[in-house]
Amino acid sequence: MSTAARRSVGRDIGRRVLIVVHDLPVPYDRRTWLEACTLAAAGFTVSVICPKSRTFSRSRETLEGIEIYRYPMPFEARGVLGYVAEFSWCFVATALLSLRLALLGRGFDAIHACNPPDIYWLLALAWRPLGKRFLYDHHDLAPEMYLAKYDRSDPDALHRVLLWLERMSFRTARTTLATNESYREVALTRGERRADSVFIVRSGPDEEWFRPGSAEPALKEGRRFLCCYLGKMCEQDGVDHLLRVAAILTVERGRDDVLFVLIGEGPAVPALRLYATELLLDSHCRFTGFLPDGEVSRYLSTADLAIDPDPKNAWSDRSTMNKVLDYMLFGCPIVAFDLKENRVSAQECARFVTPNSEREMADAIEELLADQETRSRMGSEGRERATAHLLWRYSEPSLLSAYDHLFAVERRS
Numbered sequence: 001m002s003t004a005a006r007r008s009v010g011r012d013i014g015r016r017v018l019i020v021v022h023d024l025p026v027p028y029d030r031r032t033w034l035e036a037c038t039l040a041a042a043g044f045t046v047s048v049i050c051p052k053s054r055t056f057s058r059s060r061e062t063l064e065g066i067e068i069y070r071y072p073m074p075f076e077a078r079g080v081l082g083y084v085a086e087f088s089w090c091f092v093a094t095a096l097l098s099l100r101l102a103l104l105g106r107g108f109d110a111i112h113a114c115n116p117p118d119i120y121w122l123l124a125l126a127w128r129p130l131g132k133r134f135l136y137d138h139h140d141l142a143p144e145m146y147l148a149k150y151d152r153s154d155p156d157a158l159h160r161v162l163l164w165l166e167r168m169s170f171r172t173a174r175t176t177l178a179t180n181e182s183y184r185e186v187a188l189t190r191g192e193r194r195a196d197s198v199f200i201v202r203s204g205p206d207e208e209w210f211r212p213g214s215a216e217p218a219l220k221e222g223r224r225f226l227c228c229y230l231g232k233m234c235e236q237d238g239v240d241h242l243l244r245v246a247a248i249l250t251v252e253r254g255r256d257d258v259l260f261v262l263i264g265e266g267p268a269v270p271a272l273r274l275y276a277t278e279l280l281l282d283s284h285c286r287f288t289g290f291l292p293d294g295e296v297s298r299y300l301s302t303a304d305l306a307i308d309p310d311p312k313n314a315w316s317d318r319s320t321m322n323k324v325l326d327y328m329l330f331g332c333p334i335v336a337f338d339l340k341e342n343r344v345s346a347q348e349c350a351r352f353v354t355p356n357s358e359r360e361m362a363d364a365i366e367e368l369l370a371d372q373e374t375r376s377r378m379g380s381e382g383r384e385r386a387t388a389h390l391l392w393r394y395s396e397p398s399l400l401s402a403y404d405h406l407f408a409v410e411r412r413s
Contacts (some may be wrong), residue, residue, distance in 0.1 A: 005226075016045040018098060018108035020120050023139070024092050024232070025056040026068055028265075028290065030322065031139065031179075031203045032114055036066050038137055038396050039218060039403070045106055049097045052264070053089060055290045067106060069097045080150070080158060087117045094116045095123055110135060110406060116142040118165035120286055121172035135406050136173035137201075138183055142166055143231040144315035148236040167191060177201045177399070177405040180341055182318035199402035202393040203322050209293045212330045212383070215302040223284075224257040225369050228303040228332070230296065231323040233266030238309035238314075238337075240275060243307070247279040248362040258369070260285045261299055297330070304375065306332035307369055312355030314338055320345060331379035343396045345390070349382030 019026075019036055027033040028046050040046045052059070052070040061068050073086070101108060113120035124134035143162040145273035147155070170176060170191030176198045178184040184200055187193045192321060202222050220226045227246075227299040233239050239262065246260045260284065262272075276285050291299075300306070306327035310316040317340045324345050334350035336342050337357075342350065351368060353360040368375055 004101075013089070014043075014045075014122045015110065015403075016106055016108045017110050017112055017113065017403075018101060019046065019048045019112045020094055020123070021048065021114040022087075022094075022117060022120075022297045023114070025050045025070055026216070027063065028053065028056060029114075030406075032137075034113070034203075034206055034392050035137070035399060037064055037202075038392075038399055040065050041341075042400055042403075044403075046364060047101055047106055047108060048103075049297075053290075055265070067101075068120045069101065071097060072319075083117075087119055091119050091123070094120070095126070098123065098127070108132065112137055113169070114139050114164055114236075115169065116140050116145065118142050118162065118169045121165075124172050124297055126237045133175075133406055134173045135175045135177065135402065137177045138169075138187060139179065141183070141186065141315050143320060144313065144318075145236060148313040149234070162172050163190075173197075173277045175402050177402055180318075180320045180344065183342055186318075193267045197405060199398050199405070201395045201399045201402065202390070203320060203325065203397055204390045205322075205326050205386065206392045207329070208388070210300075210326065210329055211297055213297060213301045217302070219261075219299060219302045220259055221261040225259070225304045226299075226302055227258060227307055227365065228237065228299055228327075229260070229262045229307050229309070229323070230300065230326055231264050231321070233262070233264055233268045233272060235268050237266070237268070238311045238315075238316075239268065239272050241311060241356070241361070242307055242309040243272065243276050243279055243281060243285070244358045245307075245362045245365065246281055246284055248359060249365065251280050251286040253362075253366075255366075257285075258284065261288060261303075262286065263288045263291055263296060263299060265290045300330035300332055303330070303332050303364060305360075306330075306334050307351075307365070308334060308336035308342065309337065309361070310337060310342075312337055317341070324350070325386060325390050328382035328390065331383040333368060333375040333378035334366065334382070337361070346382065347385065349378050349385060351378070392395050 021032045023174050036046050047067045049069045049156045051073050059070055111124050114137040143159050146162055170193055176187050176193055178187050178198055178200050187198045193341055249255050306325055308321055320341045336350050337355040338352035351364045353364050
C-alpha cells in the first residue's frame, strides 16, 4: 500500500488512537513504535502511554507527530509478588494518564493495548460507555511466559489466573492482532475469537531504520570473529545459555579469536554481567546496553554470526523472535535452538540445533566459523528472504485492515 493510500485511511475517518504498552518504553519497543508510526502516517492521531527507562526518561515528548506519555517505574520487580505490585502500579499510572489525555490532551477513540500483562481490558471496559473501542495486540503468550520465566513445569493457580486474564482480553476486544499463525490459533481456540476479527501483523525490521553497511573490523577488538546477540534480556530469554556456550568455546576449548557482543537492556542484565565474570568471560563478552539504531547496524553489519539462545518451551516455540528477523536483514548467518516459529522465520538461513543443548550450539558455531562459504550463502539467503517477505512494510496493510475492522463493526457477544 502506498504512503498516500495509507494516509487516506486515517484522514477520512479522523480517528484518534491511544496505544498502551507496559513492557518497554517507546520508541525502544520496536514493534509498538512501528505500529504507531504506521498509524500516524495513515492519518490517525496517535498517543502512547508507556513506562520510563534510563534511556527514555522524559515524562512527555512528541516524536514523529506521536505524543508519548511516560510514567516512572519506582522499583525493579522481582518474584511473583513484585510483578503483581508492578502491574498494579502501571495500571493505575496508565489509567490516570489516559484520563489526562481525554480531558486535557488530544483525546482518543480507541485503546490499542499491547500485552503482557493482560490487564488493560479493565481500562477498556471503563472507557467503553464513552464509546471507546478496544484492540488487543497479542504480543506474548503471558501464561506460557510465566511458566518459562519461573521454570514451572506444571500449571498452578497463578497460571490459571493468567489464562483468565488473557481470555478476558480476547473477550473484551473488538479486534485482535496476532504476531504469527501460532498466536492466531491461540486467539481462535483459547480466545474463542471469530476468524474475521483476528489479523496477523508480523513483527519485522524497518529498512529505513536498520541499514546494513560495511563491516568495521575495529568492532571485533582484534579478534578474528564477532558473534552478536540483540534483544531484551529477561530471565526467559536464554542469555544464560549463550554465556555458557561462550564459556565452552573460549574457556574450555581455548579459543581466543571470538568476541561475543550482547546488545540490549533488560532486568536480567546485572545478574548476567556477574555470571559472565563467574564464567571467566570478561575478556570475551561485551554488554553494550541500549544502542541507537545506527550503532546496532554497525555491529550487525560486522558480525560473522548471530545467535538466538531462546530455549524451547511452550512460550518460545510459538513466538516469533524479532532478533531473528533483524539478523536476516543484515545477512547474518544464525545459530539457534530448533523452535517452530524460528523455522517459519529463518527456514534455511539458520543452523538449528537440538533445543537447549549448549554443546550442540557451541559445535554449530565452531563449524560455521570455519566455513566462510556456508556463512556467506546463509547470510545472502537470509537477507533476500527478509527483504522479499519479512520487512515491516509487508505487515502494514494487515494493521490498517485491522483498524478498518475496529471502526467498522458493531460489537458482537
